[in-house]
Amino acid sequence: MDIKKEQIATWFRGLQDRICNALESMDDQGKFQEDIWQREGGGGGRSRVIHGKVIEKGGVNFSAVHGKMPVNISEKLGLSPCDFFATGVSIVLHPVSPMVPIIHMNVRYFQTTDQSSNNKQQAQTWWFGGGIDLTPHYVVEEDACYFHQKLKDACDKHNPAFYPEFKKWADDYFYLKHRNETRGVGGIFFDHLNEKRGLDRESAFKFVQEIGDVFAPTYNHIVLKNKDLAYGEQEKEWQAIRRSRYVEFNLLWDRGTKFGLDTGGRTESILMSMPPQAQWFYNHRTEPGSQEEQTLKMLRKELDWLTEVKSKK
Amino acid sequence: MDIKKEQIATWFRGLQDRICNALESMDDQGKFQEDIWQREGGGGGRSRVIHGKVIEKGGVNFSAVHGKMPVNISEKLGLSPCDFFATGVSIVLHPVSPMVPIIHMNVRYFQTTDQSSNNKQQAQTWWFGGGIDLTPHYVVEEDACYFHQKLKDACDKHNPAFYPEFKKWADDYFYLKHRNETRGVGGIFFDHLNEKRGLDRESAFKFVQEIGDVFAPTYNHIVLKNKDLAYGEQEKEWQAIRRSRYVEFNLLWDRGTKFGLDTGGRTESILMSMPPQAQWFYNHRTEPGSQEEQTLKMLRKELDWLTEVKSKK
Numbered sequence: 001m002d003i004k005k006e007q008i009a010t011w012f013r014g015l016q017d018r019i020c021n022a023l024e025s026m027d028d029q030g031k032f033q034e035d036i037w038q039r040e041g042g043g044g045g046r047s048r049v050i051h052g053k054v055i056e057k058g059g060v061n062f063s064a065v066h067g068k069m070p071v072n073i074s075e076k077l078g079l080s081p082c083d084f085f086a087t088g089v090s091i092v093l094h095p096v097s098p099m100v101p102i103i104h105m106n107v108r109y110f111q112t113t114d115q116s117s118n119n120k121q122q123a124q125t126w127w128f129g130g131g132i133d134l135t136p137h138y139v140v141e142e143d144a145c146y147f148h149q150k151l152k153d154a155c156d157k158h159n160p161a162f163y164p165e166f167k168k169w170a171d172d173y174f175y176l177k178h179r180n181e182t183r184g185v186g187g188i189f190f191d192h193l194n195e196k197r198g199l200d201r202e203s204a205f206k207f208v209q210e211i212g213d214v215f216a217p218t219y220n221h222i223v224l225k226n227k228d229l230a231y232g233e234q235e236k237e238w239q240a241i242r243r244s245r246y247v248e249f250n251l252l253w254d255r256g257t258k259f260g261l262d263t264g265g266r267t268e269s270i271l272m273s274m275p276p277q278a279q280w281f282y283n284h285r286t287e288p289g290s291q292e293e294q295t296l297k298m299l300r301k302e303l304d305w306l307t308e309v310k311s312k313k
Numbered sequence: 314m315d316i317k318k319e320q321i322a323t324w325f326r327g328l329q330d331r332i333c334n335a336l337e338s339m340d341d342q343g344k345f346q347e348d349i350w351q352r353e354g355g356g357g358g359r360s361r362v363i364h365g366k367v368i369e370k371g372g373v374n375f376s377a378v379h380g381k382m383p384v385n386i387s388e389k390l391g392l393s394p395c396d397f398f399a400t401g402v403s404i405v406l407h408p409v410s411p412m413v414p415i416i417h418m419n420v421r422y423f424q425t426t427d428q429s430s431n432n433k434q435q436a437q438t439w440w441f442g443g444g445i446d447l448t449p450h451y452v453v454e455e456d457a458c459y460f461h462q463k464l465k466d467a468c469d470k471h472n473p474a475f476y477p478e479f480k481k482w483a484d485d486y487f488y489l490k491h492r493n494e495t496r497g498v499g500g501i502f503f504d505h506l507n508e509k510r511g512l513d514r515e516s517a518f519k520f521v522q523e524i525g526d527v528f529a530p531t532y533n534h535i536v537l538k539n540k541d542l543a544y545g546e547q548e549k550e551w552q553a554i555r556r557s558r559y560v561e562f563n564l565l566w567d568r569g570t571k572f573g574l575d576t577g578g579r580t581e582s583i584l585m586s587m588p589p590q591a592q593w594f595y596n597h598r599t600e601p602g603s604q605e606e607q608t609l610k611m612l613r614k615e616l617d618w619l620t621e622v623k624s625k626k
Contacts, residue, residue, distance in 0.1 A: 251564035
């Protein structure tokens with residue numbers, strides 16, 4: 001039986017609940033605050049924000065919106081005037097400790113229906129997209145390998161070609177061209193998953209569910225391993241610098257942010273990805289031989305965490 | 314006698330010197346540090362940064378670059394393959410005190426020469442551009458009026474139509490669409506000043522010189538009036554929030570920043586405009602009746618500071 005869009009939205013809403021519960025258990029202090037919002041043209045969302053003991057500022061958003069597609073968007077997507085339905089979960093977590101990585105996940109479903117067509121089946125377009133990427137303030141190879149292994153395991157259950165392709169896609173996407181550095185150690189990124197990629201809606205949905213479910217246990221493992229490590233002023237300053245690069249990526253390069261703001265999305269939900277605080281130094285240079293310099297050396301595309309990096313050990 | 318491009322660059326270089334001297338005298342402690350850089354394709358610049366008692370982080374940059382126009386730029390500007398020459402001064406100053414406004418100025422000259430043409434006179438295109446705008450953390454009407462009056466006086470010496478037109482241009486340019494607020498109290502913005510606007514190169518240059526020279530005394534007046542005002546934690550936090558809006562404008566909307574980064578400009582010189590530090594709160598709300606709320610109400614287009622606002626008093 002074919003999956004209905006309502007089932008997809010319901011599953012995403014449940015994913016938001018499960019992830020929020022898992023993060024609250026891990027954080028041990030923070031509780032999510034919820035804002036429910038309605039979209040004028042149809043649908044709405046639940047924005048949830050946490051300020052906890054481990055997570056300094058984190059957002060876990062769910063939305064399911066629908067209506068007539070604004071002309072500026074349909075033109076961008078190369079579509080005729082149509083109705084649309086979009087649902088998904090978006091997460092960015094900024095931890096208190098510089099020893100704990102920032103993490104981001106987005107999973108989403110998009111569907112359009114051509115208003116002028118008489119044949120409903122023919123006129124519908126749909127796809128899934130998403131991604132997870134990890135942004136350590138200090139790159140710890142073991143954690144990056146663990147993270148990539150979990151993503152590869154999840155991908156491999158569905159198609160062994162997914163991980164290599166989606167890992168490369170993440171390297172290219174989460175990249176600060178003006179700094180010639182990656183945002184972090186990457187992860188996976190994918191878009192337009194549908195029949196053209198040999199996936200019916202049910203199997204594409206199953207893959208996206210797999211990815212959604214891998215998020216909380218994987219991040220919690222990395223947090224618990226690192227959250228009690230000691231740090232001082234120097235590490236906090238470096239965290240503030242790395243956070244400023246996160247800001248630069250999201251405002252200069254992230255297509256999701258641009259698309260959301262250009263098309264009148266809810267600004268506060270879109271910019272919940274901003275860190276609580278960031279610092280910019282003119283022409284900052286790391287100390288030769290320092291941990292900070294070591295991290296910068298690892299912020300590059302095409303590092304193969306699962307064979308090359310692991311086998312060095 | 315027609316002005317040569319070298320004379321324009323020399324004057325801009327001198328302007329950088331004069332402004333740096335005036336700011337150092339005012340700051341009473343900070344000294345500019347200089348980085349001299351060369352551009353691979355031709356030319357270079359002098360980036361100067363100050364960390365002082367009054368100015369927490371400020372940049373005053375001069376550059377004069379030339380060479381073959383990269384194809385991606387000439388296409389953006391709608392020009393055939395050509396040689397270019399560009400020179401200018403760019404300034405952003407972030408003060409320590411939240412009671413002192415952030416200020417920005419840019420004055421620039423651009424010239425292209427069509428390589429394929431035999432007639433040099435015909436094939437040359439040139440224009441001046443620029444702008445000054447003031448971004449108070451707390452809007453003080455008297456200071457905004459003073460600032461706009463100085464800009465109007467400078468404009469009026471050249472053409473009484475300039476101030477109203479360039480003031481509106483600044484309102485439209487320094488605008489955060491996603492926040493529905495202006496960056497600050499505006500100022501003036503202008504571009505493509507040349508014969509098409511009824512200005513020969515000499516008179517356009519004289520106007521730009523007038524604007525360049527109005528910067529230091531005007532800003533120093535506003536700084537000296539406000540720099541010793543008392544403030545506390547609440548004002549520092551509000552400053553950090555306003556600084557985050559400055560970041561959002563520069564990375565999301567500023568065409569100069571985008572153009573610079575897209576075309577391989579020197580990243581550290583372009584992003585010297587970033588504040589030393591910024592904070593983001595999810596869905597921040599000002600207290601009803603507070604000074605912060607009062608400021609937000611003034612961050613809108615089409616406030617006529619010189620008649621409407623003044624006459625309220």
